[in-house]
Amino acid sequence: MARPLSPRQLAENEAFLAALARCGNVREAARALGVHRSTLTKRRAKHPAFATAWAAALVVSAATPDDGEVEGLHRVRTAGGSQWRRNRPGGITRAAEQAFLLALSATANVRLAAAAAGFSHASFYARRRRDPVFAREMRLALETGYDRIELALLAQGLDGSGAAEAWRHNDPPPIPPMTANQALQLLYLHQKEARLLAEPAHLKRKRGESKDAHHYRIAVMYRLAQARERERFELAEAGRRARGEASWAPERVALPDLAQVGGWSKAKPGGEAGQDRALFGGKRKRVRAGRRRIAVRTLS
Template identity: 60%
Template sequence: MPSTGPSTNPRPFNRRQAQENQAFLAALRRTGNVREAARSLGYHRSTMVKRRNRDAAFAAEWDAALALAHARLNAAERAEPVEGEPHIIRTAAGRLQLRRAQPRRLDRAAEQAFLAALSATANVRLSAAAAGFSHSAFYARRRESPAFAREMRLALEMGYERLEMALLEAADPDSYRDDAWRYNDPPPIPQMSAGEALQLLHLHQKEVRLQAEPAHIKRRRGESREAHSFRLAAMYEARLQRDREAFDIAEAERRAAGEPSPFGPKVLPLPALDQVKGWSKADPAKRPQDRERPMFGGWRIGDWKKE
């Protein structure tokens, strides 16, 4: 089912709705039929469709579940006729004919099914299985057709973005995606000696009680200290370079739009010179201004000396 433009910032599902969504996705992966999956769980199809339209991550998982179901059903299908054996078909006029079976061809419908599955899963082999062909057939088509190569690249980019969006939503504490274990009774602790318990505490102390080092900056096995320091410095430089590129792109777009720089000094508009008054009229006891003498802040130099 193609995406219908779900919202990218929806109201999060509550815990009951999140559990219903996961049960529906499991049934959808099993049946490959939206209506049957909703009916088997006692839900209405329109309820799930509304949730899909409002949540982009749920829509991505919906499409991925359909791709998985189609791949499994195509792999389990064994009723396809063997090449050369006769089989019965129905012609466009509605008549039945006995024809010799032809090998399956990679037609436009198979290409579209593959691209739709790829935009949902970002997995070439799984998408090829969902379309009913081997992955090598689509790689060969990509080499032969520049248009298909372009569409395959765009579908892969879309699948990557949708999976990334679903992963980011799963990291939200309000998603209730992976917290089912917290509401169940914990299993009993297996029997162990005091030495085994202390060994477990020692192994997990850094991760539980201390701040664990991220995996991408850990020193690899067999890596020297110099190589480790060089790799961290290269990662830091690459991150700075990406930031500089993003800043340059934003500056280019700002200049093209004619917007002022947010980092420059703010230039305040000057009032009209005919509105500038050098002599205050608030004190009626002051002498009127002498136009032949310069004014400094509304005062004559002679007045300063008298003061």
Template identity: 45%
Template sequence: MPMRGTKADRTRENQRFLKALRRTANVTLAAEAAGQTRKTFQKRRARNPDFASQWDAALAYAQAQLAAGAPSPTPEGEAARTGGGEYSVRASRGRMVQVRRAPKGVLTTEGERRFLAHLAATANVRLSAAATGIGWNAIYARRRRSAAFARAMEAALAEGYERLELALLDNALRSLDPTGEDLGAWCETVDETDPLTCMTPREALLLLGYRRPEIVEGRPHTGFGVPRIPREEALARLSRELDRVERRLRREKG
């Protein structure tokens, strides 16, 4: 069967194909960029050893660039989830890194940023997932598949729990000073902490006791009940916590 187009046309198509292949490491996408099918270029590869060598070199170059963290040739935009068909850098089933078309509903890089920022502010996976517009079960699936995302989640949760502790401390300090008088340097440690407007102190304590051992100490939680202790003991514990915060602030200031 005679080949379609002139030799010059085929040469230009081959060059467009190789250029796209160097960016994507994906034969199908490169063929689309050149205006032909994957099968067409596979036939040309079988007939032309020079073209086959250029193909292999372009593929190796693209894989090295993508594995080193080169950006995707098409930006993801501001969407938290893919609409389907966007370019994304992923490993294929054979673990070869290449640019592929993303399926619909996958969390984008921007979506991950939004989720992690919200998680660091709330320490609540389900609320953060809802704020991002994706199901919480998809977040846990993403964490199982990506070690980097799992590490980022751990860091965001740790920050979220620290913010929650400071908010609880702020709430306790205000309750001990109902007159509204200046409490000195202690108030400065919680100036940037959001007040507990979305949950009660009891709910915050339950959340901390339920999840903090797993996040901070690396051990599974065993449940938690709100302690019932005398006021004197509660004040002593609060005083120790204030001392701990003061020591940390001194260390940070050098």
């Protein structure tokens, strides 16, 4: 039977579990307390209650989102979720990450942004594979840079872009004579292109691509698009919470209890629908239609 823990050891366990729930890294949590990791692992093997609390702290850490920065540490993906790990000497620091993302949001050029941060582009690609949080931020920065460059290009105009638009400043010539069939044929041929109903090029079935592969590719693209929309919504919600605003929710429509709503039926209170009385009031009359008699409801 294991020896009972002393008050000092109980306090160490409590502080260690709190640090472990924050970072999810046993070595870093032990280093924060100034205790060797093996001391705590041996204690876990002897005390089942401490082992259970240890496992619960890891679960809490895996479920906790990245809510800030830790000096000298970075967040990485693990089999059970994610955890904070210490930066390697000479490795990418948090400041270098932010400099890279800032440059990427302005240029949409990974190599240029990496050089501005003082590291190789391969280092940031490797960080993106390991760190899901950095992968998300890198993609958002790249999207921002792409949008900025696209808007700047449209604002400035391509060289010679106005040389081909002279026809738009003139009245169109009269339509040449054509039959109704010819006009309908022209509308049929160019309807999708003129009305933007044509299938986009990236969705068309490629040459040599089977139907199953094509359907699978379209389904994957749809799921990725849905995931990005969900991520944008979650980021917007996080921004609202950070500003102290209420989360978005659909407007609730006030509706009384329908069981308590009266006055809509013309039936007599307590009356029952019978052969000669309609369910919602009025009477039933039988009219002859050919050789059959049909019951017709009236509100008289």
